[in-house]
Amino acid sequence: MSEDQLSRVFAALADPTRRDIVARLAIRDATVSQLAAPYNVSIQAVSKHLKVLEDAGLVSRGHDAQRRPRHLEAEVFDMMTAWIERYRRQAEERYRRLDAVLAAMDDGEPFSREPTNNQGAAS
Amino acid sequence: MSTNATHQAGTRETTIEADPNLPTIRIIRDFDAPPEKVFRAWIEPDLVAQWLGPKSTEIRIDEWNARTGGNYHYAAVRDGEEVAAFYGSFHEVRPHERLVQTFTWEGMPDGVSLETMTFEDLGNGRTRTIGLSVVENLEGRDAIMASGMEVGVYEGYEKLDALLAQG
Numbered sequence: 001m002s003e004d005q006l007s008r009v010f011a012a013l014a015d016p017t018r019r020d021i022v023a024r025l026a027i028r029d030a031t032v033s034q035l036a037a038p039y040n041v042s043i044q045a046v047s048k049h050l051k052v053l054e055d056a057g058l059v060s061r062g063h064d065a066q067r068r069p070r071h072l073e074a075e076v077f078d079m080m081t082a083w084i085e086r087y088r089r090q091a092e093e094r095y096r097r098l099d100a101v102l103a104a105m106d107d108g109e110p111f112s113r114e115p116t117n118n119q120g121a122a123s
Numbered sequence: 124m125s126t127n128a129t130h131q132a133g134t135r136e137t138t139i140e141a142d143p144n145l146p147t148i149r150i151i152r153d154f155d156a157p158p159e160k161v162f163r164a165w166i167e168p169d170l171v172a173q174w175l176g177p178k179s180t181e182i183r184i185d186e187w188n189a190r191t192g193g194n195y196h197y198a199a200v201r202d203g204e205e206v207a208a209f210y211g212s213f214h215e216v217r218p219h220e221r222l223v224q225t226f227t228w229e230g231m232p233d234g235v236s237l238e239t240m241t242f243e244d245l246g247n248g249r250t251r252t253i254g255l256s257v258v259e260n261l262e263g264r265d266a267i268m269a270s271g272m273e274v275g276v277y278e279g280y281e282k283l284d285a286l287l288a289q290g
Contacts, residue, residue: 007262013143014143014144084139089137091150091152092136094175095137097174098161101164102154102160
């Protein structure tokens with residue numbers, strides 16, 4: 001997933017109505033009018049929300065030309081999870097270097113500015 | 124992906140929380156050291172330089188005046204070239220408990236986040252750090268998370284990419 005698409009996914013899910021639409025599409029496909037029914041808003045407003053979700057790749061349109069049921073692209077969520085995992089791993093790498101720094105402080109050794117990428121050696 | 128330090132890591136892997144409603148990132152991590160020691164590693168520039176920043180880059184700390192009202196400026200340097208620079212102020216330095224900083228990446232000078240680091244004493248010589256970043260809006264938060272891929276852990280990602288390519 002590109003960063004642009006990821007930003008669109010985050011932005012799309014920042015809205016409570018769109019999250020609600022996603023939650024309902026997770027249960028089953030639905031048409032625009034079915035999706036609009038529980039909300040006190042126009043079909044056009046729901047269509048706008050759906051457009052944002054479609055641009056983010058979260059929702060697609062079915063092939064039935066009459067009804068165009070909307071479908072949730074669940075795998076996009078898996079990709080987003082993987083992307084956040086990358087960010088988490090980056091923080092974890094940084095903190096493992098801090099582990100090594102803390103371990104070196106334990107030993108009472110003078111602090112050096114040498115790279116401490118080799119965490120294992122410091123324990 | 125990286126497993127070289129897991130023998131001492133136990134069950135304290137970093138946790139990330141990115142709230143879909145709030146422009147925040149929360150990073151939680153436990154350390155095998157008391158709060159006094161962890162706090163020192165955050166405020167003494169010689170120690171900070173050893174762990175802050177991406178793995179493959181050297182950190183050049185120009186200023187690190189970790190006192191309430193103090194300031195900092197540092198750069199990530201790779202192959203003698205500055206790849207990114209950051210600055211901000213220390214809003215509050217409360218020894219062994221709390222560190223509040225502003226944070227700006229010079230590549231996005233209008234962006235500023237508020238970073239609150241809390242050091243929780245877990246007893247038995249252990250500490251939980253909770254880092255909360257608050258940015259201006261969700262787009263800014265997402266940009267920060269995305270930018271981590273550019274200045275992030277190159278080697279780790281290259282290995283990951285190779286693994287994924289083998290698919």
